[in-house]
Amino acid sequence: MMKQLRFFTAFLLLSLLLLISACSSQAPQSSTSSAPAASSSAAPAPAPAPGPATKEAKEIVLATTTSTQDSGLLDYLLPIFEKESGIKVKVVAVGTGQAIKLGEDGNADVLLVHARKSEDEFVAKGFGINAYDVMYNQFYIVGPSDDPAGVKQAKTAKEAFERIAGKKAVFISRGDDSGTDKKEKGIWKEAGITPDKSWYLSSGQGMGETLQMTDEKGAYTLTDEATFLSRKLHLDIVMQGDKSLLNPYGIIQVKSSTKQEEGMKLIEFFTGAEGQKLIGQFGEKEYGKGLFVPDAKKR
Amino acid sequence: MMLTQDVWEVIWLSLQVTTSSVLIGMVIGIPLGACLGLYTFPGKRLIVALIYTCMGLPPVLVGVVVYLLLSRYGPLGSLDLLFSAEAMIIAQVALVTPILAGLTMSAVHGKERTYWETAKSLGASPYQLMITIVKEARGGIWSGVAAAFGRAISEVGAVMLVGGNIEHHTRVMTTAIILETRTGNFTAGLQLGLILLAISFLFNSFLIAGVLNQMKTGRR
Numbered sequence: 001m002m003k004q005l006r007f008f009t010a011f012l013l014l015s016l017l018l019l020i021s022a023c024s025s026q027a028p029q030s031s032t033s034s035a036p037a038a039s040s041s042a043a044p045a046p047a048p049a050p051g052p053a054t055k056e057a058k059e060i061v062l063a064t065t066t067s068t069q070d071s072g073l074l075d076y077l078l079p080i081f082e083k084e085s086g087i088k089v090k091v092v093a094v095g096t097g098q099a100i101k102l103g104e105d106g107n108a109d110v111l112l113v114h115a116r117k118s119e120d121e122f123v124a125k126g127f128g129i130n131a132y133d134v135m136y137n138q139f140y141i142v143g144p145s146d147d148p149a150g151v152k153q154a155k156t157a158k159e160a161f162e163r164i165a166g167k168k169a170v171f172i173s174r175g176d177d178s179g180t181d182k183k184e185k186g187i188w189k190e191a192g193i194t195p196d197k198s199w200y201l202s203s204g205q206g207m208g209e210t211l212q213m214t215d216e217k218g219a220y221t222l223t224d225e226a227t228f229l230s231r232k233l234h235l236d237i238v239m240q241g242d243k244s245l246l247n248p249y250g251i252i253q254v255k256s257s258t259k260q261e262e263g264m265k266l267i268e269f270f271t272g273a274e275g276q277k278l279i280g281q282f283g284e285k286e287y288g289k290g291l292f293v294p295d296a297k298k299r
Numbered sequence: 300m301m302l303t304q305d306v307w308e309v310i311w312l313s314l315q316v317t318t319s320s321v322l323i324g325m326v327i328g329i330p331l332g333a334c335l336g337l338y339t340f341p342g343k344r345l346i347v348a349l350i351y352t353c354m355g356l357p358p359v360l361v362g363v364v365v366y367l368l369l370s371r372y373g374p375l376g377s378l379d380l381l382f383s384a385e386a387m388i389i390a391q392v393a394l395v396t397p398i399l400a401g402l403t404m405s406a407v408h409g410k411e412r413t414y415w416e417t418a419k420s421l422g423a424s425p426y427q428l429m430i431t432i433v434k435e436a437r438g439g440i441w442s443g444v445a446a447a448f449g450r451a452i453s454e455v456g457a458v459m460l461v462g463g464n465i466e467h468h469t470r471v472m473t474t475a476i477i478l479e480t481r482t483g484n485f486t487a488g489l490q491l492g493l494i495l496l497a498i499s500f501l502f503n504s505f506l507i508a509g510v511l512n513q514m515k516t517g518r519r
Binding site: 094095097098100101102175176177197201202203204205209213215216217218 | 370371381382459463464465466467468470474475477478480481482483485
């Protein structure tokens with residue numbers, strides 16, 4: 001019995017130790033690994049570049065938001081770019097928060113995101129260069145077709161949110177720190193309302209899942225145009241056209257990227273005449289109007 | 300990340316959902332497994348094969364099926380259960396019951412020969428017979444419970460689909476980790492993951508202590 005107990009405690013202690021060491025070693029490890037990665041890519045990159053770069057650089061990582069992928073824009077644009085340039089683009093579609101973090105850590109070469117404030121911070125902190133406006137679309141406030149909160153009568157997004165809060169109608173937030181989420185939080189702040197958790201649900205998921213949930217719960221939500229139009233649900237647009245609901249997308253090159261030339265080619269494609277024309281046409285056939293409005297310019 | 304109230308809430312809900320589904324799974328799975336281990340009847344092979352298949356059910360598949368059943372536009376939509384803790388429990392019961400049934404079955408089957416004759420010769424009723432053999436096979440059944448618990452608490456696909464990861468309502472540890480990762484908050488995700496691991500470790504330590512004890516008495 002004693003022997004067994006001792007063995008058991010030893011095992012327990014060992015596992016605890018492992019846990020602790022895993023826990024504490026994590027922090028320095030990540031900082032040391034990211035530091036040389038950043039410096040090596042910044043300083044000595046040009047020297048070894050000709051050798052491996054020409055071989056590997058045929059592939060770049062584009063970190064973007066779920067909306068550009070879910071709407072099908074990238075599936076439409078990137079094959080054309082890849083064919084023309086011979087550069088393969090690997091798309092990581094995540095929330096804007098994570099996309100920017102991917103850029104900061106040097107895990108992506110180019111960002112295509114839509115949260116102007118975070119984008120400007122990203123550039124100001126020295127993580128990004130060559131920031132361009134690419135396109136914009138709109139946000140909609142969508143809800144059940146019988147519109148219990150009477151949002152359709154509202155004139156601005158702010159007023160729409162006030163009506164929802166006044167009626168305590170269920171509102172579903174993405175709550176995932178994405179561009180859409182930041183926009184929504186901004187409107188609540190502007191309206192001076194702190195949503196109450198009894199009717200304000202934070203889904204912590206992407207736009208598609210959140211729309212699905214909104215539909216199931218007969219609730220309201222703020223959505224980007226592209227994702228909304230590409231899903232056929234039982235939801236109505238209850239608010240659109242307000243200036244505060246514009247959704248501009250930016251494309252930024254990651255400064256620590258070792259694939260500057262290739263990254264720049266992608267940016268030139270998106271902001272160039274051909275890319276802009278393709279962006280404007282995207283979705284016209286299915287939805288009667290383009291999902292994105294091209295408006296490229298250097299910031 | 301600090302152990303704020305929100306984090307406790309997430310941990311507490313995880314434990315509630317997991318424990319409920321494992322308990323319900325035990326109530327269904329253990330008698331089912333015991334019957335299958337003890338008795339033979341036509342069609343048993345098919346049922347056994349089905350149970351073994353279901354032990355490896357992909358959680359996302361279970362998630363989609365439960366989602367469609369509970370959806371507002373689905374057959375059980377009127378119950379209004381989608382995106383609730385109950386929905387998560389339903390999905391997890393579907394995942395853990397086959398594991399409990401399957402492992403109970405093999406545990407009981409292993410003990411059956413030794414105890415069947417003795418218990419029967421002592422005049423045990425079929426019910427008493429089953430209780431005796433389940434008792435004798437408890438080591439194997441406990442490992443089934445451990446497996447079920449591990450499966451349920453670490454499961455993410457199904458609970459994300461049917462629970463929806465709603466803050467204060469259906470956010471559990473695994474879905475919170477996904478969210479933290481998606482928002483670029485890797486440290487918080489990792490810390491939550493370690494808490495998850497620690498809970499699994501604690502739970503399994505209790506079980507292992509029990510199983511070890513039984514193995515010792517069995518050896519004598």
